[in-house]
Amino acid sequence: MSQIASPTALIAEDETLLAQALRTELAARWPQLQIVAMAEDGEAAVDHALKQQPDVLFLDIRMPGMSGLEAAQAVVEDWPDGVPLPLIVFVTAYDQYALQAFERAAVDYVLKPVQGERLALTCSRLQTLLRQRAAGGDAPALGAAVDQLRALLGAGGLAGPRSATAPLSVIQAGVGNTLHMVPVDEVLYFEAADKYVRVITATHEHLIRVPLRELLPQLPPGRFWQIHRGTVVRSDAIDTVTRDEAGKLHLTLRSRPERLVVSRMYAHLFRAM
Known part of the structure; x- marks a missing residue:
């Protein structure tokens, strides 16, 4: 993990123009943040995250193959013990109902296309959490992060809605x-x-x-x-x-x-x- 003086991040977004736009906005709003990896799909995002262990993950919800939610789950499940989990921000074009699910899960998100003012709020919140972590303060613990992601996975319907037909026999x-x-x-x-x-x-x-x-x-x-x-x-x-x-x-x-x-x-x- 990087020190707070040089925080690192990964961006996972399958649309190149949107990925570059997010990177540009982050450079303007948080110049100290180093983007250590760009991924075009969930599988690559998980690989980069586990190898480079960035402080922050920006994950697009909808990507080819593994979604952003599934990528987040894979990272949390395979993250090494004793290493602080990365802070996760979901990039989403979901409707208001889905956004309420993000709010309840206390996971940050930004809407596509990225708006500078909203991203600035996200950056401020991330900086505060990283400072708390560096100082050994009341930063999100592993258990809380897992609970939040589990709630979001349930709200997001990762497994899909239960079938209306009789269960398989x-x-x-x-x-x-x-x-x-x-x-x-x-x-x-x-x-x-x-x-x-x-x-x-x-x-x-x-x-x-x-x-x-x-x-x-x-x-x-x-x-x-x-x-x-x-x-x-x-x-x-x-x-x-x-x-x-x-x-x-x-x-x-x-x-x-x-x-x-x-x-x-x-x-x-x-x-x-």
């Missing part, structure tokens, strides 16, 4: 010319894997070409718990929950040998630990 997994009908009651967990989702039962593994965020709203409500941005577990299949020396939670499942990691975004599900 069977997962259809095709292999060549064969279609396997996998009862949802037999699925222990789902795990995102590149363009596929792994469907894991006690004895078999299947692959389906449905993004996890599209599958989630179709599952029986309350039956499956998301424990990581890429992992969803059937709650009654969980056998034990163990906290390691670093404070991270790991699950074991009935009928499976592997241990699954619970990200800090979803550790609240196991507060009794």
